[in-house]
Amino acid sequence: MKTVYKITLLFGFAMLIASCHNNKAPNYQYFPNMYESVGYETYSESKAFKNGKEGQLPVDGTINRGFETFEYANTTEDYNRSKIDLVSPLDSLDRNNGKGQELFDIYCISCHGASGNGKGKLVEREKFLGVPSYADREITEGSVFFVVTYGLNSMGSHANQLSAHERWLVADYVLKLKSQL
Missing domain, CATH: 1.10.760.10 (Cytochrome c-like domain)
Incomplete structure (x- = not known):
């Protein structure tokens, strides 16, 4: 009886290996954009941004990190x-x-x-x-x-x-x- 289980297990394993390989239909890529990235032109318009333009503007009223405000104007x-x-x-x-x-x-x-x-x-x-x-x-x-x-x-x-x-x-x-x- 052990032999029948071993043969069945070996046959099932062989079928599993054979069924995964198909020359007509290659395997799926998990993250295809990682392997074949889309090329973007520098400074071109992109759908990645909300306004469809080159980039985003900072929120009004924000200042750069580490920037110290100076309350005197250049006058x-x-x-x-x-x-x-x-x-x-x-x-x-x-x-x-x-x-x-x-x-x-x-x-x-x-x-x-x-x-x-x-x-x-x-x-x-x-x-x-x-x-x-x-x-x-x-x-x-x-x-x-x-x-x-x-x-x-x-x-x-x-x-x-x-x-x-x-x-x-x-x-x-x-x-x-x-x-x-």
Whole structure:
């Protein structure tokens, strides 16, 4: 009786193997788009987006991750307001750690000079003219932060290179240079 079961089991197994293979009808693919992906043209319209256009716009009122809002606009009125109202959030340990000087040496020294006199290497070589000395300016930590954020005259914005905390460190160091002039 055991032999009959073995033969039946072997025959059933052979039929199962033989029935799975058919040269006229190949097997089904589980995720066919993974094996044979559909090619899309870059920047073309697509049904994958709600509006059928190139892409989606962010929801109104959203801001980028890590972005810090700055409530002062890039206007002369807000520049003057920043001189009076804008105060540094740095504590005494941040003000004396030397990071402000390090950042100033990287980003500012080439135009403003090591002492803040407006005679950096680029001014000496006449690449930029009219860089003022800090001694000649009526500046506060808020106005320096504003200028580093937005730029002023031929100085561009450094908001992409420096975080808000780093801009405050630079502003603090600029005021230290002004007091030494």
